[in-house]
Amino acid sequence: MASNETTASPSKWRWLVLVTCFLLYLFGNYSSFAMGLTMVPVREVMGIDAAAGGMLSSILMFGAVIGCVLAGRLASTWGSRNVIIASGVVIGLCCIACSQIADYNAWLVIRFINGLAYGAQLGPVVTIAADHWVGKHQNTATAFILSSFPIAGLSASFVTKMFAADYTMVWLVCGLVIIPALLVLLVPSDKLSAEQVAAQAKKGESVGFGSIFEGNLKFVTIFAIIVSFMNMAGVWALGTWLPSWLMNERGLTTDIMANFSMVNYLGGFVGYFFWSWLGKKITNPKSLIVGYFATAAAMVVYIIMPGTDLLFYWGPVVYFCQAVNVMCSITFAAAFPRLIRAYGAGTCFNVGRVGSIISPYTTAIIGTALGLTAGLATVPVFYAVGGLFGFGLNRFVKKQESLDSQESFEAAESAEK
Numbered sequence: 001m002a003s004n005e006t007t008a009s010p011s012k013w014r015w016l017v018l019v020t021c022f023l024l025y026l027f028g029n030y031s032s033f034a035m036g037l038t039m040v041p042v043r044e045v046m047g048i049d050a051a052a053g054g055m056l057s058s059i060l061m062f063g064a065v066i067g068c069v070l071a072g073r074l075a076s077t078w079g080s081r082n083v084i085i086a087s088g089v090v091i092g093l094c095c096i097a098c099s100q101i102a103d104y105n106a107w108l109v110i111r112f113i114n115g116l117a118y119g120a121q122l123g124p125v126v127t128i129a130a131d132h133w134v135g136k137h138q139n140t141a142t143a144f145i146l147s148s149f150p151i152a153g154l155s156a157s158f159v160t161k162m163f164a165a166d167y168t169m170v171w172l173v174c175g176l177v178i179i180p181a182l183l184v185l186l187v188p189s190d191k192l193s194a195e196q197v198a199a200q201a202k203k204g205e206s207v208g209f210g211s212i213f214e215g216n217l218k219f220v221t222i223f224a225i226i227v228s229f230m231n232m233a234g235v236w237a238l239g240t241w242l243p244s245w246l247m248n249e250r251g252l253t254t255d256i257m258a259n260f261s262m263v264n265y266l267g268g269f270v271g272y273f274f275w276s277w278l279g280k281k282i283t284n285p286k287s288l289i290v291g292y293f294a295t296a297a298a299m300v301v302y303i304i305m306p307g308t309d310l311l312f313y314w315g316p317v318v319y320f321c322q323a324v325n326v327m328c329s330i331t332f333a334a335a336f337p338r339l340i341r342a343y344g345a346g347t348c349f350n351v352g353r354v355g356s357i358i359s360p361y362t363t364a365i366i367g368t369a370l371g372l373t374a375g376l377a378t379v380p381v382f383y384a385v386g387g388l389f390g391f392g393l394n395r396f397v398k399k400q401e402s403l404d405s406q407e408s409f410e411a412a413e414s415a416e417k
Helices: 003-007 014-037 037-045 050-078 079-100 104-132 138-145 150-161 167-186 193-202 218-247 254-283 284-304 309-335 339-351 352-369 372-376 378-416
Strands: none
Touching: 014 037, 014 050, 014 079, 014 104, 014 138, 014 150, 014 167, 014 218, 037 050, 037 167, 037 218, 050 079, 050 104, 050 218, 050 309, 050 339, 050 352, 079 104, 079 167, 104 138, 104 309, 104 339, 138 150, 138 254, 138 309, 150 167, 150 254, 150 309, 218 254, 218 284, 218 309, 218 339, 218 352, 218 372, 218 378, 254 284, 254 309, 284 309, 284 378, 309 339, 309 378, 352 372, 352 378, 372 378
16 A cells, blocks of 8 residues: 555646645634634623633634534545535635624634634645545645645734724635635545445445554553644643733733734744655654653743743744644654545544644633643643654554555465465
């Protein structure tokens, strides 16, 4: 299996896939970053406290956990292309709705639906990228698409700076995601025909809920979910509350805070390609471990650093290290066979979003009781624990690679006979 993927040629649709998937994932993440960047005015307009504001971030991730599991299985038959088109359109409509509505309960519903579509993106996006960018450039292509995560933060920060007096415009801009979603219609569908579904069933190949918990894969799945949980907890605690921390604890205005955020996300963009490159040098799981511990150390320094001037320069270092989250998607996708790749990678990454459901809310509670500095101190703890579980993930991914190689060898021998 691995050998075939390595030697196959990239498709003629690869550049369209690369650009549209980059934009779709960018806007999907933009819809999550926008919450943290507009948290202060949104809370003022709705008259809600910090805990209720944190819930608006958490409900998105709750929807994402459900969306990833449903979409991962749906993508195996309905097609990854169709899933990402539908998710892009839904995200766009939800953000347009957020720009027009100021009712808290309505936002909870809209953010949950947005989360369903957001969670549906990752597995199918990684799968369709792997399908069209097979060979030696697969890692780089996947890293480029996923690097839209920090670019989404940069874009959201820039839009927030442009429309500091009107937070609704920050949400309205996200409606543009509908355009690249419709452009994906130009890519040939990967939906399975009725005959292909029947053939898979006849061979006993299916994407059941238990397919990622068979044999050694169950250990890969369990450790991957824990590693993803710690990553997501750290990412969203930081992304949701760092802007508020910079304004409330360090006295920055919304305009200056947006400048800090843009510089931070530039550091994250560079980091995506560094960790992807390091993964090819020392293996993906080992790159992930190094990045987790580096993030923990960098965040400790950030919290205790005095003043604001040095924070402007150290922030990009923190986000450069945190960009190691790209290795979660790459590592998870490589660990699962093609048939269950969207389901396996998407489930591991997105079930880990439970961490992002919990952390914004708990960080707010800790922040209310002890101050946001204490709340943000949970971030390095999440990454340090994630790094420790990364050693277990590395062990079982290596074992799975060995098992897959043996299976491919036995299949080739059988074909020769």
